[in-house]
Amino acid sequence: MVIRSFFTNSIGILVSRILGFIRDILTASILGANLYSDIFFVAFKLPNLFRRIFAEGAFTQAFLPAFTRATKKGLFAASVFLRFSFFILILTLLVMVFAPWLTKLIAFGFDEATIALAAPLVRINFWYLLLIYGVTLAASMLHYRGHFATTAFSTALLNLAMIGALLLSNTQDPHQAAWNLSFGVLVGGLLQALTHLIALKKFRLLKVFLGSIGRPKKSATEPSFYRNFFHGVLGGSTAQLSAFLDTWLASFLAFGSISYLYYANRVFQLPLALFAIALSVAIFPNITKALKREGEEKARRFLEKGFWILCYLLCAATLGGTLLSHEITWLLFERGSFGAKETLNTALVLQMYLVGLLPFGLARLFSLWLYANQMQARAAKISAFSLMVNIVLSLALIGPLEAAGLALASSLSGVVLFALTVHAYGTRAFLAIMRPQNIIGLIGVLLATGALVWIIKEILRGYL
Template sequence: MLIKSIFTNSSGILLSRILGFIRDLLTASILGANIYSDIFFVAFKIPNLFRRIFAEGAFTQAFIPSYAKSKYKIRFSSVIFLQLIAFLILLSLIVTLFSSLITKAVAFGFDDKTIDLASPLVAINFYYLPLIFIVTFMAALLQYKNHFATTAFSTSLLNLSLIAALIISKNYDKYEITFYLSYGVLIGGILQIAVHLLAIKKYNLCKIFTFKRHEKKEENRFYKNFFAATMGSSTAHLSAFLDTWLASFLVTGSISYLYYANRVFQLPLALFAIATSVALFPMIARAIKNKDENKALQLMKKSSLILFSLLLIATLIGIILNDEIIWLLFERGAFSSIDTSNTALILTMYLIGLLPYGLAKIFSLWLYAKEEQFLAAKISVKSLGANIVFSLILIGPYEAAGLAFASTLSGFILFFLTLKAFGFKRLKTLYFM
């Protein structure tokens, strides 16, 4: 079951990433690495940051253990859904009203003209967040039923939507193209909702939308874990967000170099680490709920050994062939050979941290399944604090490459602290006894 689930997730992620690279290839060719690509990536990064922290990371990590223990699952899930979707819609409206201020806060180094260009895009893209939360909510329920295929493959719909937007608008003004891309983001979210609704109906889970009242105790337990998990799952995403904010002070194109390099870095991380953790987490949560820690530990051991081998191979290949990879994927049209060299260097800095970031995901599942979200949150805050310090130290002499390496260093700290929380004694017993 575990291997099958990992394979399903990996296949879906691989298809999505292939389409994502086609999307990035077209984006690099049509927009290049300049002010227009920078403002779109900033606008798209904001909802993506919230999506990865709140929707995909924190929500799933808090929801599945709480849902597993809930006596009244339909009532519990329906109320949580209604409360959070209402909050996200309200938040999106606030962002629309104050889009200039939000943009200024996110890209503080942008001048007033660039802020004016980016603000409408920020407002449009932010509505992707409530759309993708609906998807994530339904995906969590399907994961609990050991159904992963719909969620794994539906992520391709966003990339298909953006590819269509680029093809349709390729001969238009570059600023106009960014609007087509922004509306393509929303269409992609709507398509993902549609396919999840079909799966929800198939698995007879439509009753989650009945919105019945339930015990306040269950709700309070979820939100306690959710807010802690929000911090605990935020390190890598806030690091990338920090990179964007600081890179706005560097030469034009720096944000795009970081984006393209991070996209390549995210492929093995998603294909192996995220696919494994998504498949593993419901199994560990159920095993711990049933007080079968030995089964949970054996699942972690098997998964971590497989993951270590895959990530090590990916790291070596990526570092050795960094220039060739960036050249093959992006160097055409408006993306020059200088852009390739700059992006390849940053890719290497990110890849050094692939193993610690990937393995930390597996061992953090133990904490989330045991509902120790506050401990995971403390670890995340310490790692993020280190990332801020390293970024400020390294941005001066090494610019964008220094920001990427600062993120990598914080990944090693995250991994060490996660292993410490898991227990070095337990770790030694797991692998060597």
Template sequence: MLIKSIFTNSSGILVSRILGFLRDLLTASILGANIYSDIFFVAFKLPNLFRRIFAEGAFTQAFIPSYAKAKHKIRFSSMIFLQLIGFLIVLSLFVTLFSSLITKAIALGFDTKTVELAAPLVAINFYYLPLIFIVTFMAALLQYKHHFATTAFSTALLNLALIAALLISKGMDKYEITYYLSYGVLVGGLLQVLVHIIAIKNKNLCKIFTFKKHNKKEENRFYKSFLGATLGSSTAHISAFLDTWLASFLVTGSISYLYYANRVFQLPLALFAIATSVALFPMIARAIKNKDESKALNLMRKSSLILIALLSIATLIGIVFNNEIIWLLFERGAFNENDTSNTALILTMYLIGLIPYGLAKIFSLWLYAKEKQFLAAKISMKALGTNIVFSLIFIIPYEAAGLAFASTLSGFILLILTLKEFGMKNFKTLYFSKDSI
């Protein structure tokens, strides 16, 4: 079942990423690496950041263990949904009202004119967050039932919507194209919601929307775990956000170089590490709930060994052929040879950290399944602090490439600290003992 689930997730992610690269190819060709691509990436960065650390990673890591232990699952899940979607709608309205201030905060290096251009896009893109939370909520329930296909393949819908927006707006004013892209983000979110509603109906899970009276103790336990998981799953994503913020002080195009390089880096990370962790987590959570740690550790051993092999190959290929990869994917239209060279160097800096980031995802699942979210959060914050220090050290001499390398160093710190809490004795037993599980 584990291999089948990993394959399903990987297949869906691969389809989505192929479409994503096609989207990036069109974006690079039509917008290039300039002020217009920068403001769109900044506008999409904020909801994307919240989506990854709040709606997707943190929610799933806290919700599945709590849902597994809940005595009245329908009551528990329905009230959690109602409370969080209400909060996100209010937050989105707040961002709309104060979009200029929010934009200035996330891109301090932008001048007043650039902030004015970016602010409306920030407001539009942020409404993707409540949409994707609805998707994530339904996806968590489907994952608990060992159904991964809908979520894995539905991510392609966002890319299809953005590709359509680019093709429709091709030839228009570049600023107008950014509006088409922003509304394309919302269309993609709505399509993802639709296919998940269909899957929920087919799995007879529609009762989750009945909103019955709930158990306050179960709710409080979830939010305690959720707060810790939100902090704990944030390191890599806040690091990327920090890169964008600091890059706004560098030469025009730096934000775009970081974005394109990170997109390539995210392919093997998502295809192998994220696909594995998504499939593995419900199984580990169930095993821990049933007090079967041997089964949980055995699953982790098999998964991590496969992951090490796959990520090692991906790292080697990516570093050796970095320039060729960026040239093949992006060098056309407004994206020139100099853009390729700059992006390829940043890609190498990111890829050095591929293995530690991937393994940290696997071993952190042990902490989340045991509901040690605040311990994971403490580890995450230490790694983030390291990233901030290294970013400030490397940004002046190495500019955007220095920011990417700082992020990579924080990945090594994250892995080391996670393994320390997992237990080096357990780690050695898994891989080096004759009595390995």
């Protein structure tokens, strides 16, 4: 069940990421790495930050255990939906009013003229948060039923909508292209919401959910859910807040620095999403149910299986991605307005991000144990300390290494996050996972990856 769900998520994410790379190729070609690409990425950063922290991160990790325990699941889901929707709507209206101030907060180094260009795009993009929140709640209910395909593949709809917006922008100026991309984000969000409504109806969850909307009675499970959600906001937000910090500091550097970070992070996010996030999404309901019904030992077996799968995949991705960073960046982005200089800068940033691929991926896996055991407060303290490390390192490294220093600081904070998460899980329990036969297998995977990288470099040598 776990392996099937993992492959379902991985294939869905792979399809979405392939379309995402097509989107990024078009974005790099049409917008390049300059003022107009920077203002769009800044505008898209804010709803993405809130989406990953509130919707996909803390919300899912708090909602699914509470939904599993709830006796009246429809009533619980409906009550949470109404309260969160009201909060997000108020937040969105505030963003509409204070968009220039928020834009300045995201990119403090922007001058007034640049902020004036970016603020309208911030207003447009932020409406995506309300749409994707509904998608996330629906996805959590579907995951409880063991259905992952709709959520895994629906992200492709966002990329298709943005690709369509870019194709319409091919003959237009970069400023108009940034506007078109922003409206493409909203169209993609609407399509994602529609597909999840259809899936809820298919699995007979929509009727139960809508039938409870008119009964605003508070569910008995809600107090613990909101408490865990509040702690989970910090506990699941390290990577997102790190990316936000990178953007804020990069706004003080030369134009294009934000774009280097964006393009490199997009490549970095592929193996992280394809392996770590896909496996975490698949395994979390199993760990939660095992702890409730079958005991801790069964849940630990799920975690151990996930650990070695991730070790093999993420170690190979780290080695291959680091050695082929220039070739990957050249192949994906170097065309149109994106030249050789942009390739070199983006490849260096990518190498620094890849240092943190394994620790971030494994930290996400072991954090599931904390969330399933309702230890969100412990996870929040770990995340807060990791974030402080990131801030200190970012300030120390931005001077000598510029954008690459910000990426390296993020990766090193991931190492701290992993170490502290494993300590919370239990150092002795973690060491019990380290079986010699698996370590030998890991060495074999790395040797095979090194040989494959050498072959690829020889093939591409004549083109670079």
